[in-house]
Amino acid sequence: xxxxxxxDSGLELPVVTLGAWAIGGLFWGGTDDVQAAEAIxxxxxxxxDAIDTAPIYGCGHSERVVGRxxxxxxxxxxxxxxxxxxxxxxxxxxHFTFPAPGGGEVVCYKNLTARSIMHECEQSLERLHxxxxxxxxxxxxxxxxxxxxxxxxxxxxxxxxxxRAIGVSNYDSAQLKAALRxxxxxxxxxxxxxxxxxxxxxPLPTCRKRNVGVICYSPMCLGLLSGKVTLERTFDETDxxxxxxxxxxxxxxxxxxxxxxxxxxxxxxGATPGQLAVAWVLAQPGVTAxxxxxxxxxxxxxxxxxxxxxLSPAEVQAVRGVFERLGTLEE
Numbered sequence: 001x002x003x004x005x006x007x008d009s010g011l012e013l014p015v016v017t018l019g020a021w022a023i024g025g026l027f028w029g030g031t032d033d034v035q036a037a038e039a040i041x042x043x044x045x046x047x048x049d050a051i052d053t054a055p056i057y058g059c060g061h062s063e064r065v066v067g068r069x070x071x072x073x074x075x076x077x078x079x080x081x082x083x084x085x086x087x088x089x090x091x092x093x094x095h096f097t098f099p100a101p102g103g104g105e106v107v108c109y110k111n112l113t114a115r116s117i118m119h120e121c122e123q124s125l126e127r128l129h130x131x132x133x134x135x136x137x138x139x140x141x142x143x144x145x146x147x148x149x150x151x152x153x154x155x156x157x158x159x160x161x162x163x164r165a166i167g168v169s170n171y172d173s174a175q176l177k178a179a180l181r182x183x184x185x186x187x188x189x190x191x192x193x194x195x196x197x198x199x200x201x202x203p204l205p206t207c208r209k210r211n212v213g214v215i216c217y218s219p220m221c222l223g224l225l226s227g228k229v230t231l232e233r234t235f236d237e238t239d240x241x242x243x244x245x246x247x248x249x250x251x252x253x254x255x256x257x258x259x260x261x262x263x264x265x266x267x268x269x270g271a272t273p274g275q276l277a278v279a280w281v282l283a284q285p286g287v288t289a290x291x292x293x294x295x296x297x298x299x300x301x302x303x304x305x306x307x308x309x310x311l312s313p314a315e316v317q318a319v320r321g322v323f324e325r326l327g328t329l330e331e
Contacts, residue, residue: 006215040066085140114150262276
């Protein structure tokens with residue numbers, strides 16, 4: 001598995017890094033813990049030696065599953081988690097309300113105060129059963145605290161040996177520059193795929209210029225670019241895909257047609273449409289790694305093969321052209 005340096009942090013990530021959002025259950029209509037643990041262990045064995053999770057993924061559940069699954073393997077894996085989204089407190093800035101798979105709803109607030117960060121770090125360390133977090137990332141920017149307060153708290157955690165590197169997520173260029181004025185930011189985790197290419201305008205150019213690693217989430221657009229989401233597929237209201245614009249029938253039809261158009265490129269490499277979508281993201285300058293989620297070991301094995309798919313510049317441009325002609329949701 002190819003690894004790439006993450007900014008100036010000294011950390012290296014596998015180009016395909018395991019995303020643990022789905023195994024938390026929240027936003028995905030539930031989860032199977034046994035299969036999730038098997039997926040994590042399979043990933044490590046295949047060289048996917050980095051796992052990205054967050055407290056809000058299942059309100060601590062994803063972190064707990066990861067923590068149990070890596071027992072006896074901690075020295076072989078890098079742990080990435082996040083901070084700043086609280087479901088257990090109403091302090092801060094309201095973020096969202098979402099139906100929970102087991103009934104009821106989760107109400108989330110963004111809180112980037114130093115006091116909240118210190119509390120969250122201790123909670124994550126306990127759930128993960130680790131002494132140190134390799135990359136600790138601000139999940140979403142927020143006005144709940146000045147950037148100086150947030151970054152100084154993260155520097156304190158680094159000095160205490162509880163985290164190794166500082167990251168952010170979903171930051172635009174202005175927010176990233178404000179953070180960099182206070183602390184070294186190793187990475188910006190941002191959404192990027194063939195359907196959602198907005199970061200090419202901002203903040204990807206700034207990340208390249210400032211040598212900030214780029215960890216791309218949703219490279220298959222929640223699985224839509226895998227080609228496995230047919231027009232007949234339906235989603236429960238506790239699954240975020242039920243309300244995602246690209247998953248609506250008319251949009252989904254257009255995406256499936258685009259995937260058919262690029263299928264010859266995938267087949268020339270013996271690859272699936274999903275592997276092609278991940279490889280396309282990894283081929284973009286400045287990208288360090290793609291977060292690819294999996295709920296079972298078979299999905300991990302399929303995702304891992306995307307790291308072996310190396311597209312030529314002509315193929316990268318041809319695939320881009322198909323999806324650029326697809327247009328936007330409004331067209």
